[in-house]
Amino acid sequence: MSNVIEALVAALGSKVRTGAEIPIRNHADASGLPPVSPKALILPDTTEDVSTVLRICHDHEQPIVIQGGLTGLAGGARPEAGEIALSLERMTGVEEIDAASATLTALAGTPLVVVQQAAEEAGLLCGVDLGARGSCTIGGNVATNAGGNQVLRYGMTRRNTLGLEAVLADGTVVRSLNKMLKNNAGYDWTQLLIGSEGTLGVITRVVLGLYPKPLGVQTALCAVGNFEDALILLRQIQQVHPGRLLVFEAMWREFMIVATEICGLPPAFEADHDVTLLIEADMGEEPAGSEAFSSLLSTYYEQGLIRDAVVAQSQADRNRFWAYRETPYEYGRFLPEEIRFDVSVPLNRMTEAVEHLRRNMRVHWPDAVYVVFGHVADSNIHINVAIDKMDEDLKKAVQKLVYDLVSGLGGSISAEHGIGRIKRPYLSLTRTAPELELMRAMKQTLDPKGILNPGRVL
Amino acid sequence: MSNVIEALVAALGSKVRTGAEIPIRNHADASGLPPVSPKALILPDTTEDVSTVLRICHDHEQPIVIQGGLTGLAGGARPEAGEIALSLERMTGVEEIDAASATLTALAGTPLVVVQQAAEEAGLLCGVDLGARGSCTIGGNVATNAGGNQVLRYGMTRRNTLGLEAVLADGTVVRSLNKMLKNNAGYDWTQLLIGSEGTLGVITRVVLGLYPKPLGVQTALCAVGNFEDALILLRQIQQVHPGRLLVFEAMWREFMIVATEICGLPPAFEADHDVTLLIEADMGEEPAGSEAFSSLLSTYYEQGLIRDAVVAQSQADRNRFWAYRETPYEYGRFLPEEIRFDVSVPLNRMTEAVEHLRRNMRVHWPDAVYVVFGHVADSNIHINVAIDKMDEDLKKAVQKLVYDLVSGLGGSISAEHGIGRIKRPYLSLTRTAPELELMRAMKQTLDPKGILNPGRVL
Numbered sequence: 001m002s003n004v005i006e007a008l009v010a011a012l013g014s015k016v017r018t019g020a021e022i023p024i025r026n027h028a029d030a031s032g033l034p035p036v037s038p039k040a041l042i043l044p045d046t047t048e049d050v051s052t053v054l055r056i057c058h059d060h061e062q063p064i065v066i067q068g069g070l071t072g073l074a075g076g077a078r079p080e081a082g083e084i085a086l087s088l089e090r091m092t093g094v095e096e097i098d099a100a101s102a103t104l105t106a107l108a109g110t111p112l113v114v115v116q117q118a119a120e121e122a123g124l125l126c127g128v129d130l131g132a133r134g135s136c137t138i139g140g141n142v143a144t145n146a147g148g149n150q151v152l153r154y155g156m157t158r159r160n161t162l163g164l165e166a167v168l169a170d171g172t173v174v175r176s177l178n179k180m181l182k183n184n185a186g187y188d189w190t191q192l193l194i195g196s197e198g199t200l201g202v203i204t205r206v207v208l209g210l211y212p213k214p215l216g217v218q219t220a221l222c223a224v225g226n227f228e229d230a231l232i233l234l235r236q237i238q239q240v241h242p243g244r245l246l247v248f249e250a251m252w253r254e255f256m257i258v259a260t261e262i263c264g265l266p267p268a269f270e271a272d273h274d275v276t277l278l279i280e281a282d283m284g285e286e287p288a289g290s291e292a293f294s295s296l297l298s299t300y301y302e303q304g305l306i307r308d309a310v311v312a313q314s315q316a317d318r319n320r321f322w323a324y325r326e327t328p329y330e331y332g333r334f335l336p337e338e339i340r341f342d343v344s345v346p347l348n349r350m351t352e353a354v355e356h357l358r359r360n361m362r363v364h365w366p367d368a369v370y371v372v373f374g375h376v377a378d379s380n381i382h383i384n385v386a387i388d389k390m391d392e393d394l395k396k397a398v399q400k401l402v403y404d405l406v407s408g409l410g411g412s413i414s415a416e417h418g419i420g421r422i423k424r425p426y427l428s429l430t431r432t433a434p435e436l437e438l439m440r441a442m443k444q445t446l447d448p449k450g451i452l453n454p455g456r457v458l
Numbered sequence: 459m460s461n462v463i464e465a466l467v468a469a470l471g472s473k474v475r476t477g478a479e480i481p482i483r484n485h486a487d488a489s490g491l492p493p494v495s496p497k498a499l500i501l502p503d504t505t506e507d508v509s510t511v512l513r514i515c516h517d518h519e520q521p522i523v524i525q526g527g528l529t530g531l532a533g534g535a536r537p538e539a540g541e542i543a544l545s546l547e548r549m550t551g552v553e554e555i556d557a558a559s560a561t562l563t564a565l566a567g568t569p570l571v572v573v574q575q576a577a578e579e580a581g582l583l584c585g586v587d588l589g590a591r592g593s594c595t596i597g598g599n600v601a602t603n604a605g606g607n608q609v610l611r612y613g614m615t616r617r618n619t620l621g622l623e624a625v626l627a628d629g630t631v632v633r634s635l636n637k638m639l640k641n642n643a644g645y646d647w648t649q650l651l652i653g654s655e656g657t658l659g660v661i662t663r664v665v666l667g668l669y670p671k672p673l674g675v676q677t678a679l680c681a682v683g684n685f686e687d688a689l690i691l692l693r694q695i696q697q698v699h700p701g702r703l704l705v706f707e708a709m710w711r712e713f714m715i716v717a718t719e720i721c722g723l724p725p726a727f728e729a730d731h732d733v734t735l736l737i738e739a740d741m742g743e744e745p746a747g748s749e750a751f752s753s754l755l756s757t758y759y760e761q762g763l764i765r766d767a768v769v770a771q772s773q774a775d776r777n778r779f780w781a782y783r784e785t786p787y788e789y790g791r792f793l794p795e796e797i798r799f800d801v802s803v804p805l806n807r808m809t810e811a812v813e814h815l816r817r818n819m820r821v822h823w824p825d826a827v828y829v830v831f832g833h834v835a836d837s838n839i840h841i842n843v844a845i846d847k848m849d850e851d852l853k854k855a856v857q858k859l860v861y862d863l864v865s866g867l868g869g870s871i872s873a874e875h876g877i878g879r880i881k882r883p884y885l886s887l888t889r890t891a892p893e894l895e896l897m898r899a900m901k902q903t904l905d906p907k908g909i910l911n912p913g914r915v916l
């Protein structure tokens with residue numbers, strides 16, 4: 001047993017696991033990178049435990065990988081050989097809901113769904129929501145500045161985060177469990193930790209701002225002639241009904257073809273359309289809510305902005321509409337191996353981006369199956385490309401195509417999934433040398449021995 | 459002429475002013491600190507000029523004070539003897555409005571009102587707004603993370619800022635003129651500069667996210683029985699009409715008494731009430747907008763939540779309602795010298811804070827005139843205290859009372875005005891030692907020679 005493990009066991013006893021005591025789940029995250037057993041797994045119960053772990057690892061220059069719900073797609077939480085895994089899974093629980101201030105304080109390892117339920121029981125809403133809600137943790141959401149489907153209404157996790165407690169690389173505990181929307185007292189160091197993917201500190205507690213609960217959510221599928229019309233529709237709804245739009249997801253033609261012809265869903269509309277939108281809005285209590293929603297969509301249909309639309313009349317309809325948007329979760333059953341991109345593109349260059357992609361796919365890989373879809377109100381699109389007999393060279397060629405395209409249009413190679421280990425080689429495509437140098441300076445200051453999630457992000 | 463001035467003149471010629479060439483306006487800001495002539499005033503035209511200035515001053519270890527619109531209340535832009543003033547006043551202009559992306563790019567020295575007008579001409583709205591809009595600059599707004607009256611709807615300046623260009627202490631230009639709501643590609647270094655009050659870098663360009671323009675703003679004065687009722691009203695309106703509330707300003711009893719008995723405004727209501735609210739909401743196009751607003755307020759009046767209310771029927775009414783909220787600008791004409799506080803308090807402790815203040819004022823300074831008012835939806839209140847024959851000791855005693863009160867309730871000594879020079883001695887009241895150490899580490903990393911706004915914030 002190495003010195004550092006001895007020191008950790010002496011301080012933390014059975015909270016330190018080694019060898020076969022380490023569950024398989026802690027060997028990997030959701031990135032698809034092959035599992036690796038960490039040198040040890042540590043399961044702290046308190047912030048003080050985390051501080052002890054970091055102090056000891058700092059003294060021994062022992063690299064650590066920080067684990068939350070292990071749902072990350074960028075390889076940030078998958079151990080590397082020789083790393084010690086620090087899992088926050090036992091630090092779970094909502095500690096306070098302050099209904100007057102509309103805030104919630106939770107331990108970092110609390111699953112997002114538990115946070116959401118606690119907010120709901122207090123008659124409020126947690127603005128952070130994403131597909132992995134059942135497994136991902138609120139600490140992981142903050143560490144990766146998670147996005148999701150409702151960012152256009154409630155913002156990224158950054159905007160929902162009012163306060164943090166975190167442990168720095170040397171074991172120092174920094175605490176600003178701020179509940180206020182306004183606090184300009186010195187540098188807001190919490191902003192530095194949000195989205196730093198565990199490379200600058202370990203988040204142990206989170207204070208979130210909450211929202212009033214929607215009174216009645218309406219759902220529709222709408223077909224529009226092109227992306228420009230989708231944008232006009234977005235801005236009009238936002239102006240006429242400010243604050244009501246929750247979801248505005250675009251699915252381009254190829255996506256809907258895969259959904260129907262490959263995944264077997266019934267066609268959403270009689271005709272083909274270049275862009276299909278999944279729209280949700282909090283239109284208020286029934287029956288006024290559904291009447292207002294239908295009347296809104298009718299107006300745009302009469303104006304020709306919407307080519308076709310169906311409005312959900314039941315939860316079954318709603319599920320049926322969401323099924324299109326969720327077909328990518330099923331692609332593994334129908335398609336050859338895919339490469340998945342999570343990029344953002346300025347909205348005024350979006351059509352150009354899609355056209356450029358189509359042209360290049362036609363020329364280089366005419367047999368590829370590719371789809372474009374995503375949270376366009378936030379400028380975030382996902383691109384999935386599936387090609388038979390994918391090998392490393394082919395993968396690299398497709399990545400080069402997409403990343404060059406995105407960086408050429410002033411976009412970003414990661415809109416919401418983060419950089420982790422997988423996208424690290426491409427970071428310089430959307431960040432300049434002075435920016436990278438500034439990031440390295442921050443890392444050097446906060447983690448001079450490079451023990452926190454080394455090799456991730458930078 | 460010192461070496462550094464010689465070097466600056468050699469590089470920048472007539473952009474460097476010394477002695478009597480320096481206008482009196484550059485000797486002070488709006489904090490009330492006595493004017494001091496800087497060693498030189500530099501008026502860069504471009505980011506490259508700013509980079510040249512910083513490189514030379516860095517080489518010479520020459521301290522710099524950064525000046526925007528000089529409207530800051532915390533003394534951050536008032537020169538200290540021996541400092542060179544770097545004013546961004548010539549770097550002005552909106553460079554791009556991208557209506558599809560709903561973004562605006564401006565040089566840092568652009569007055570806020572010019573930014574607002576440019577957004578409006580494009581049919582959009584700039585979410586940053588504050589009283590000093592005619593003089594303050596967008597770069598200063600970002601550097602101080604400015605707040606204002608509409609934060610509850612559009613957020614602090616941080617939330618409105620999508621991208622930045624800045625010059626670091628050694629002259630390095632960092633640029634991330636990001637237009638996208640989502641960009642998780644590496645650390646978001648812009649967050650570190652936002653609200654750092656010019657101590658970590660000089661902001662030269664800003665990309666703002668814009669909003670759809672409100673279709674019809676309604677205004678009302680409402681009396682409520684206590685602050686708890688005000689909060690219930692706030693949450694109810696936010697739930698029933700999400701996204702419509704723009705302004706929700708509270709004025710406590712003492713404030714309304716000063717407005718009527720000292721400043722000479724007519725009483726707003728027949729009876730006295732503990733809290734008067736100034737409410738504005740974007741209720742949509744007329745006549746439906748004003749009908750919906752009146753009906754909303756009637757409902758709460760019938761429920762007893764609102765004790766009395768008047769709704770503006772004209773711009774004249776609106777001005778008349780705002781006149782109450784704006785009486786503090788007139789206090790200088792009627793009251794002895796004031797101490798003004800810009801603090802925040804968690805909403806669930808707000809009543810306690812006001813009661814504690816009242817009790818202590820009664821005991822210690824029964825003849826003092828004091829008022830409490832502010833942007834309560836954001837947990838931000840302003841407290842003004844006027845006492846005859848104010849001297850330094852008395853000032854310190856009142857400051858101690860208010861700051862102890864705020865820090866004891868988990869509040870902040872600066873909600874929106876920043877720390878600057880004036881509040882620096884009190885920063886440790888709302889920040890712990892590890893937080894301050896972390897802030898100092900960031901300062902040391904980004905400005906190792908301490909040339910940028912030295913003595914401000916830290």
